[in-house]
Amino acid sequence: MPTIEQVSKRVFSDNNWLKKCALGGVLSLIPIVNIVALGYLYQIFQQGRSEKGISLPEWEDFKGLFLDGLRFLVIGLIFAVLPIAVVTLCAEFAFDGMIASIPLIPVLFMAGPLMSAALYLYSVKQDISDCFNAEALSIMLKKGAISYTVPTLAYLGLCMLGLVLLPFPFFFGGVFYFYLMACAFKDLEKRVRS
Template sequence: MPTIEQVSKQVFSDNNWLKKCAIGGVVSLIPIVNIFALGYLYRIFMQGRTEKTISLPEWDDLKTLFIDGLRFLVVGLIFAGLPIGLVTLCAEFAFDGMIARIPVIPVLFLAGPVMSAALYLYSVKQDIADCFNIDALSVMLRKTAINYTVPTLAYLGLCLLGLVLLPFPFFFGGVFYFYLMGFAFRDLENRARK
């Protein structure tokens, strides 16, 4: 399993990393068009899933980026957006003030790993029904907790620090995060086969 440091060295070895990430950040700002940025992150996730060395793809195959972005968006809305929205809404009605945010913290932490596990299950056969295999999701999350804890905390921290420029840290951090998550679940699959 590569570390954040190893992945960052590989990303920064690309002479155009800043340009590619800046494009992703700008594209992330524009509604509907931001689906292309999600497609880019899906490609990065698939590099980790197939245990390839991370490399930032070019922004050239827009049709595939859009289709991959739709896949990422659907899984993300179901497994991250919906739980965060429901818990936030319930917490606001049940609690008052700052206390209302406390129940949201574990959901924010688990949203990335759960979404990534569901994305991994989807990517095996490209079937959305596979995402809802609760037994597989729970095994994946339990057995890879040591692998996703640090990247998830780092990603959340980066997004929280950059609230003003949210699309940029979301995209830039997502490059590292989704690669590592794809790799972590692939590593688990390899260990389970042995």
Template sequence: MIERGCGSMDIESAVKFPTEDENWVVKVLIGGIISLIPIVNLLATGFCLKVMKETINRTPKMPEWGDWGELFVKGLIGAIISFIYLLIPVIVIAAMTGGAVFSMGMRSGMPFTMMIGAMVIGGLLAVLFGFFVPMALAMYVSGDSISDAFRIKEVVSRIKSVLGEYITAYIVIILLSVLLLLISVIPIIGWLIATFGSFYVGVVAAHMFGEVYTSSVA
């Protein structure tokens, strides 16, 4: 959690946040199973946004699974907001991949190099543009207004006001995501552990950035 006034973050407590709920194992299992199903997995996104909302309201907790319609709508809106912010990396990856496929059709020796370049450049752009997504989502759930997520000046201003904590939270989530990626390559059970772990990390991220948002100023 954020320790206001000292500009530091208790990373260990933040990562353990989901375990404070007595039914956290069941809730994570449900979230992991839901995450496996395309479209339906928007419910998991909605759940994480509800965690963020509770944190912003200073009542941090993992909510009960329910209100499925509300979770789905919030998850869908959250996914749309994230997609719009990440549109440039998506376009770059699509363009470079398309170029590689075209080169392959022309029997050029460049497609493999272009594919690697697309992944590297696209990944870097995703990290860069993705940096603004958590604050945009926090602004959305705080005011329950989609337009709030695209008040770019306020997004930037709020991030600047808590830059140290925000960067710390962002790096922690990236590192946890990389760890899950490494776990996913373990034969047979790796992908399953990573799936449930990804939902857990999503809850952690929602809580961390919800805390950061409450400390920020426009």
């Protein structure tokens, strides 16, 4: 499995990396159009799942990026946004003050790996029902914890540092994060099968 450093070297070796990532950040700001940016992240995820070295695609096939982005969005809403929203609401009603955010911390940490695991299951056969395989999700999250902990902490840290400019760190960090998550689950799949 590649390291963050190896992925960084590959991304930064692209002479247009800043332009491509800046465009993704700008597109992330525009409602509806931001789905295209999610499609770009999905294509990066697919590179990791197919064990290709990371390369930043050109911003060309906007229809394909939009459709991939819709897939990414639906899975993200179900497996990341919904759990965060439910725990936030429950914590607000159950606790007062600062203590209300404590139950949210593990959910924020697990949202990325859970969404990535569901995205991985979907990407195998392009069947949305595969995302809801609770047994497979559980195995992926338990056995893959060593592989996804550092990328998840790094991604959360980048997003928290860039809270003011959220779409940019989300997109830029997402390029690394979703590639590494796909690689982690692909590595896990190979270990389980052997």
